[in-house]
Amino acid sequence: MSAVIYEKDLTAMKYAILVSGRHDRVVREIAADLQVGVQQLRRYIIRHFDMMLMENIPARYEAGKKDDSLMEPVARELGMELYTRYIPLFGKKQIEPVIDEVEMLVAEGKPEEEAIRIGKAMLGEVLSR
Amino acid sequence: MKKTVDVSIPLGPIHPCFKEPARVKCETKGEFVTGAEVELGYMKKGIERIMKGRPWQEVMFLAERVCGICSVIHNMVFIEALEKMSGIEVPERAALLRVVVNELDRMQSHTLANFSYCYTIEHETLGMYLLDMREKVMDLLELITGARVTCAYIVPGGVRFDLREEDRESLLASLDAIETDVRRYMGMFEGGSLIGLRSRDIGILSKEAALEAHAVGPTARASGMPEIDRRLQHPTYQKLQFTPVSRDGCDNFSRIMIRFDELLQSIELIRRCSALLPEGPVRGGGIPGAGEIVYCGEAPRGELTYFIKTDDAGRILDISIQTPSIMNIEACCHYMLKDAASIADVPSTFVSADPCIACTER
Amino acid sequence: MTLLQSIKNYVRSKSIHVSYVDVGSCNGCDIEVLACLAPRYDIEQYGIYVHNNPREADILLVIGAYTPGWEEKLEMVWNKIPEPKVAIAIGNCPISGCLFNRPHTYIDPPVSKHIPIAASVPGCPPRPTEILNAVLSLAPVVFKDYEVKKR
Numbered sequence: 001m002s003a004v005i006y007e008k009d010l011t012a013m014k015y016a017i018l019v020s021g022r023h024d025r026v027v028r029e030i031a032a033d034l035q036v037g038v039q040q041l042r043r044y045i046i047r048h049f050d051m052m053l054m055e056n057i058p059a060r061y062e063a064g065k066k067d068d069s070l071m072e073p074v075a076r077e078l079g080m081e082l083y084t085r086y087i088p089l090f091g092k093k094q095i096e097p098v099i100d101e102v103e104m105l106v107a108e109g110k111p112e113e114e115a116i117r118i119g120k121a122m123l124g125e126v127l128s129r
Numbered sequence: 130m131k132k133t134v135d136v137s138i139p140l141g142p143i144h145p146c147f148k149e150p151a152r153v154k155c156e157t158k159g160e161f162v163t164g165a166e167v168e169l170g171y172m173k174k175g176i177e178r179i180m181k182g183r184p185w186q187e188v189m190f191l192a193e194r195v196c197g198i199c200s201v202i203h204n205m206v207f208i209e210a211l212e213k214m215s216g217i218e219v220p221e222r223a224a225l226l227r228v229v230v231n232e233l234d235r236m237q238s239h240t241l242a243n244f245s246y247c248y249t250i251e252h253e254t255l256g257m258y259l260l261d262m263r264e265k266v267m268d269l270l271e272l273i274t275g276a277r278v279t280c281a282y283i284v285p286g287g288v289r290f291d292l293r294e295e296d297r298e299s300l301l302a303s304l305d306a307i308e309t310d311v312r313r314y315m316g317m318f319e320g321g322s323l324i325g326l327r328s329r330d331i332g333i334l335s336k337e338a339a340l341e342a343h344a345v346g347p348t349a350r351a352s353g354m355p356e357i358d359r360r361l362q363h364p365t366y367q368k369l370q371f372t373p374v375s376r377d378g379c380d381n382f383s384r385i386m387i388r389f390d391e392l393l394q395s396i397e398l399i400r401r402c403s404a405l406l407p408e409g410p411v412r413g414g415g416i417p418g419a420g421e422i423v424y425c426g427e428a429p430r431g432e433l434t435y436f437i438k439t440d441d442a443g444r445i446l447d448i449s450i451q452t453p454s455i456m457n458i459e460a461c462c463h464y465m466l467k468d469a470a471s472i473a474d475v476p477s478t479f480v481s482a483d484p485c486i487a488c489t490e491r
Numbered sequence: 492m493t494l495l496q497s498i499k500n501y502v503r504s505k506s507i508h509v510s511y512v513d514v515g516s517c518n519g520c521d522i523e524v525l526a527c528l529a530p531r532y533d534i535e536q537y538g539i540y541v542h543n544n545p546r547e548a549d550i551l552l553v554i555g556a557y558t559p560g561w562e563e564k565l566e567m568v569w570n571k572i573p574e575p576k577v578a579i580a581i582g583n584c585p586i587s588g589c590l591f592n593r594p595h596t597y598i599d600p601p602v603s604k605h606i607p608i609a610a611s612v613p614g615c616p617p618r619p620t621e622i623l624n625a626v627l628s629l630a631p632v633v634f635k636d637y638e639v640k641k642r
Contacts, residue, residue: 013169015218016170018172020449021436022436023449050166051168051169051458052455052489055169055489056342056455059342059451059455059456063343082331114317
C-alpha cells in the first residue's frame with residue numbers, strides 16, 4: 001500500500017500563525033468590523049487562505065487601509081478594495097450585491113452609517129455560511 | 130484553498146535549489162503555471178512567544194537569531210528601537226560603525242542571493258565566483274565584529290568594539306578589490322546571453338501588484354519604487370546623503386541587477402563612513418526602560434519592523450516582528466509565479482525574490 | 492580483508508555525497524554549510540559532493556531544532572537514504588535546541604530522539620572548516636568494512 005507522501009493536515013500550523021501577536025490583533029479587528037465571531041473568521045481564513053497569505057495579512061491590511069484610490073463612498077466604507085483585493089475574503093460577485101443593497105438603503109433615506117453597518121453584517125453572514 | 134486543478138506539482142520541502150524548506154505547490158496546465166501556493170510550517174520556532182517576558186539582554190540575542198543571513202540588521206533594529214524608546218544617545222563614531230557593519234552584512238546577503246540565483250539557473254561558474262567574493266566580505270565582517278554570522282556587535286548606546294586604524298586601512302583595501310570583482314561579475318551577468326534568456330521578462334511583478342502585496346526591498350525597487358527604502362528615514366544615512374537606486378524592469382533580471390547595484394552602493398557608503406569617522410568613544414552606555422514603539426529599518430531584503438513594549442526593568446512585554454520576506458515571498462508566489470511559462474522557471478523566480486523562510490516563520 | 496573490500500573502503504572514503512536538511516534553524520548554519528562550497532574551502536577537492544538529494548546521499552547533515560512541521564517527514568527522509576548512511580548534527584540546535592529551547596517554544600529537540608545521529612558539530616554557527624573536518628573524519632570510519640560489519 002502506498003501512503004500519501006506529503007499531504008498533511010495543516011490546520012494546527014495555520015492556527016499557530018493566526019494566534020501570533022499582530023495577526024491576532026488584525027483578525028480581531030476584521031471580525032469586529034464584519035460583526036462575526038473571531039473563531040468563525042479564523043475558520044474561514046484557515047479554509048480559504050494559503051499559509052503565505054496568512055503570514056502577510058497584517059501588512060496587506062495596512063496597505064489596504066492606506067489605499068484610497070476608490071472614489072465611491074459606499075464601496076470604500078464597506079471595504080470593497082480591502083476585502084477583495086488586499087485580503088481576499090470575498091469574490092467580486094459576493095460583495096457587489098451587498099454594495100447595491102446598501103446603496104439602495106441610502107437612497108431610501110436611511111442614514112449612511114446605519115446602512116453601512118447593515119451591509120457589513122451581510123458580509124459577515126457570507127463568512128459564517 | 131480547496132480547488133480542483135489539472136495537475137498540482139509540489140516543489141520541496143527538500144529541493145536542490147532551495148536553501149531552506151518550503152513547499153511551493155504549483156497549479157499547472159501542461160507546462161503553464163496558473164497559480165502557486167506556499168506551504169510553510171517547517172521552520173516555526175515561535176521566537177515571538179519565547180521573547181515575551183524575558184529581559185532585553187536575552188531578547189537581543191534571540192532577535193539576532195530570527196534570521197542567520199541578515200542577523201546584523203535584526204540586532205540593529207531591536208537595539209535602536211530600545212534606544213529611541215528610552216532616549217539613549219549614541220556617539221557619532223558608533224553610529225557610523227553601525228552603518229559600516231550593516232552595509233557589510235547587506236553585501237554578504239545580496240551576494241548570497243545572487244549566488245543562489247546563478248546556481249538555480251545552472252550558471253555554476255558565476256555562482257562560485259560570487260560565493261568566493263562573499264567569503265572576502267565575511268572576512269571583513271569577522272575583522273570588525275569578531276564573528277562570522279551572529280556577532281551581536283550593536284549594544285544599547287554604542288557598539289561592542291572599536292575599529293582600529295590598521296583594520297580600517299585593510300577594510301578599505303579589501304573593498305577596492307571587491308569593487309573590481311563586483312564590476313566584473315556584473316558585466317558577466319549583464320552580458321551573458323544565456324542568462325538573459327533565463328532571466329529577462331520572467332517573473333513579472335508589476336508596480337500595482339507590488340503595492341498590493343506590500344512588497345519591499347530590492348524586490349519592490351526592481352519594480353520602480355525607490356521611495357520604499359527605509360534607509361531614507363534613518364538619521365545616519367541621511368547624514369551620508371544616501372539616495373536609493375531603482376530599476377523598472379520588474380523581472381528576475383532586474384531583481385538580480387539591483388542587488389549588484391546595491392553592492393556598489395554599499396561599498397560607496399562604507400567609504401563615506403570611513404572618511405567621516407571621527408575620533409571618540411564607541412560606547413556611551415544607557416539602560417533601556419519602559420515604553421512602547423514601532424520601529425522600522427531596512428534589512429537586506431526590505432523593510433523590517435519591530436513592535437516592542439517593555440516594562441520598567443526592560444523586560445519585553447509584547448513583541449511582534451514583521452520581516453521583509455513575508456511580503457516578498459507572498460508577492461513572489463501569488464504574482465510572479467502566476468503565468469510562468471514553464472515549471473523550470475518556478476525555482477529561479479522563487480529564488481530571485483530572495484526568500485528567507487526562517488525570517489518568514491520565526 | 493579481501494582485496495575487493497579494501498578497494499571499496501578506499502573508494503568510499505574519497506567519494507561522499509552529502510545532503511542537508513534544515514529542520515528549523517535560524518538559517519545561519521545553512522549558510523555556513525553552503526559556504527563550504529565556496530572555492531576557498533573547496534569541498535569538492537576532498538571528494539565531497541553536496542547534492543541535496545536524499546536518495547543519492549551518504550551523509551545527511553541535520554540543521555535545526557526539529558519543528559512540528561517535520562514530524563514523520565524527517566524519518567521519511569532518513570529512510571530514503573540508501574545504506575551505508577550516517578547523520579551529522581550541525582550547530583547547537585539539533586543537540587540541545589540552543590536558545591530556542593525555552594518555555595512556550597514549538598520545537599522538540601534533540602534530533603537524536605527522532606533519527607540516529609552519529610556525530611555533532613557544536614557552535615552557533617560552527618565555522619565551515621569545522622563542518623568540513625567533521626565530515627572528513629567521520630566518513631572513513633563509518634563506511635569502513637561496511638559489508639563485513641553487515642554480515
